[in-house]
Structures are given as structure tokens and as C-alpha cells.
Amino acid sequence: MKRLISIVMFGALALPAGCQEKDTPGTTAGERIERAADRAGEKLEEAGEATGRQVDKLGENVEEAVNGARPAMRDARAEAQAKLRASLDEMGRNIDAAEAKLDEAGDDVAAGTREALAKMKAEAKVAREKLDALGEAADDRWDEARREIADTIGDMQRGWNAMKKEFD
Numbered sequence: 001m002k003r004l005i006s007i008v009m010f011g012a013l014a015l016p017a018g019c020q021e022k023d024t025p026g027t028t029a030g031e032r033i034e035r036a037a038d039r040a041g042e043k044l045e046e047a048g049e050a051t052g053r054q055v056d057k058l059g060e061n062v063e064e065a066v067n068g069a070r071p072a073m074r075d076a077r078a079e080a081q082a083k084l085r086a087s088l089d090e091m092g093r094n095i096d097a098a099e100a101k102l103d104e105a106g107d108d109v110a111a112g113t114r115e116a117l118a119k120m121k122a123e124a125k126v127a128r129e130k131l132d133a134l135g136e137a138a139d140d141r142w143d144e145a146r147r148e149i150a151d152t153i154g155d156m157q158r159g160w161n162a163m164k165k166e167f168d
Contacts (some may be wrong), residue, residue, distance in 0.1 A: 052098045077135075080146055084131055088124060094160055095121050116163055120156050125150045
């Protein structure tokens with residue numbers, strides 16, 4: 001008999017613990033609102049935790065993609081730097097050859113041509129220094145620095161093309 005009473009008591013105590021509270025005739029509107037707010041808060045907290053897990057996973061995916069792209073980015077940078085360096089080297093050879101011709105020509109060559117070559121030589125030096133620093137440039141600065149160097153080389157090439165007919 002004691003055993004039967006224990007089972008009934010346990011059941012009476014355990015049953016409400018697993019069930020959602022029901023409104024009773026004495027339940028006030030405030031109590032119902034409070035319970036609804038508690039349930040909504042729990043659902044929001046669960047949704048926030050799920051969203052946090054998704055954001056963490058997305059961050060891991062982005063980091064993995066960036067790490068996977070880094071070698072290709074380094075290769076592309078190295079190739080771009082090699083092309084810029086080749087252009088600068090060619091421009092340097094052109095300037096050296098023009099200076100040698102100027103030395104042979106003596107004073108017959110216009111002073112403006114000598115000044116233009118000196119300016120191009122100075123621009124080439126600045127471009128080469130920028131190119132040397134380009135390898136250390138941060139990702140957000142790299143493209144801008146590369147464009148600046150390419151623009152400088154382009155300006156030098158146009159100046160050279162305009163001037164080279166004096167040397168031919």
C-alpha cells in the first residue's frame with residue numbers, strides 16, 4: 001500500500017513538471033502575458049544561438065576561402081610585379097641608349113630633350129622604388145600602388161615615344 005501511495009504521489013508531482021502550464025479559471029491576463037513573453041524570450045534566445053552558430057560557420061568558410069586564394073593572389077602579384085619590372089628595365093635601357101646618343105650629338109640636341117630624359121630617369125627611379133615597396137604593400141593598398149606604377153610607366157612610355165623620333 002505504501003508503494004502504491006508513493007507511485008501516485010510521484011506521478012502527481014512529476015506530471016505537471018513535464019507539461020505546459022494551462023490557464024485555470026483564476027489565471028489573470030497578466031500571468032498569461034508573462035508566460036507568453038517568457039516562451040517568446042526562450043524562442044528568441046534559441047534563434048539567436050542558432051544564428052550565432054551559422055555566423056561562426058560562415059566566418060570559418062570565408063577564412064578557408066581566403067586562405068585557399070592566397071597562393072593564387074601571391075602568384076598573380078609576382079607576375080604583375082615581373083611585368084612592371086620588365087617594362088621599367090626596357091625603359092631604363094631606352095633612356096641609357098638615348099643618353100649615349102645625346103653625348104655623341106653634343107650641343108646640337110635641344111636642351112628640352114636633355115631635360116625630358118633627366119625627368120624620365122627620375123620618374124623611373126621613383127617607379128622602381130615603388131615597385132620594390134610593392135611586395136610589402138597590404139592587400140587594400142596593393143592594387144592602388146600597382147596602378148600608380150603602371151600609370152607612371154605608361155606616362156614615361158608616351159614621353160619616350162614622342163621623344164624617340166629625335167634619336168632615330
